[in-house]
């Protein structure tokens with residue numbers, strides 16, 4: 108499936124229907140009074156969050172959205188039909204911006220959340236409404252008011268609990284494919300992953316968290332090198348990063364340098380990124396030369412205060428422990444901060 112995370116669309120609410128000009132015509136009633144009905148209201152435009160969607164792809168093919176217009180008023184004081192409202196389905200994590208002003212209008216995160224975006228126009232009043240004691244045959248009616256319209260930019264920021272970051276080839280996609288049902292492409296060349304993937308990870312029996320795999324970063328990514336940093340926004344809302352470090356086929360000092368490069372790119376994209384806790388994950392422990400270098404590198408990261416895990420996604424070594432630790436950390440990060448134990452009650 109194609110992944111689209113930014114689109115521009117035009118939406119319009121329905122116009123109100125026109126009020127009717129009509130007089131009662133009936134056998135044996137010489138001069139029937141005014142009986143023109145009101146126009147119907149135009150339909151509204153809503154957004155609704157649908158968890159079955161995970162991309163903005165549909166908006167590539169359809170750009171204009173319009174709710175139904177109100178029907179015109181009719182004789183015998185019949186009200187015109189109200190226009191049909193339009194509900195536009197979006198994936199969780201959709202941000203709605205006004206294209207002209209750049210203002211953020213909504214952040215749609217909760218499944219089934221619904222938002223009234225535009226109001227339909229009001230129906231105009233028919234001439235029956237304008238009858239007074241002095242003007243019993245009014246010929247006045249109102250047109251309906253036009254429905255609102257707007258050009259919007261929709262941007263998707265995926266919602267995940269933990270994000271995988273690291274150089275290309277570090278083993279990010281291999282890890283997510285081991286711990287979840289996600290099946291991203293895996294290969295021994297850089298930039299195998301071209302779009303983000305989400306995977307639901309089960310742990311501790313019935314608990315779950317969502318992991319996001321994004322394309323690898325390289326030096327200068329924030330200036331557009333490699334695939335750039337535009338996919339980083341999909342891990343902006345995670346609580347935690349797993350920073351994958353590959354020790355295979357590296358020169359002396361290279362893994363530590365790479366680690367610093369990635370963090371610099373994260374910071375350039377958004378300084379808040381460095382505030383998130385990072386777990387350092389040394390990958391590919393089944394390779395002998397990797398295993399040999401691991402203790403020294405591990406000591407280095409521990410000294411800097413990072414929790415370190417050594418895993419092999421190939422053999423499964425260390426993977427369960429890692430998943431359990433991620434679950435634990437997420438639970439700690441989310442625990443209410445002001446948890447002072449209540450004073451014991453004493454008579």
Ligand SMILES: Nc1nc2c(ncn2[C@@H]2O[C@H](COP(=O)(O)OP(=O)(O)OP(=O)(O)O)[C@@H](O)[C@H]2O)c(=O)[nH]1
Nearest residue numbers: 275276277278279280281295298299300323420421
């Ligand atoms: N021996 C060994 N190889 C691994 C392990 N994990 C990943 N690899 C290999 O490393 C290569 C890169 O793995 P990917 O999972 O595609 O790496 P990635 O970080 O997703 O790479 P990009 O998507 O390009 O950023 C592949 O050839 C994998 O088979 C591991 O635990 N052991």
Ligand SMILES: [Mg+2]
Nearest residue numbers: 279280299300
């Ligand atoms: Mg990948």
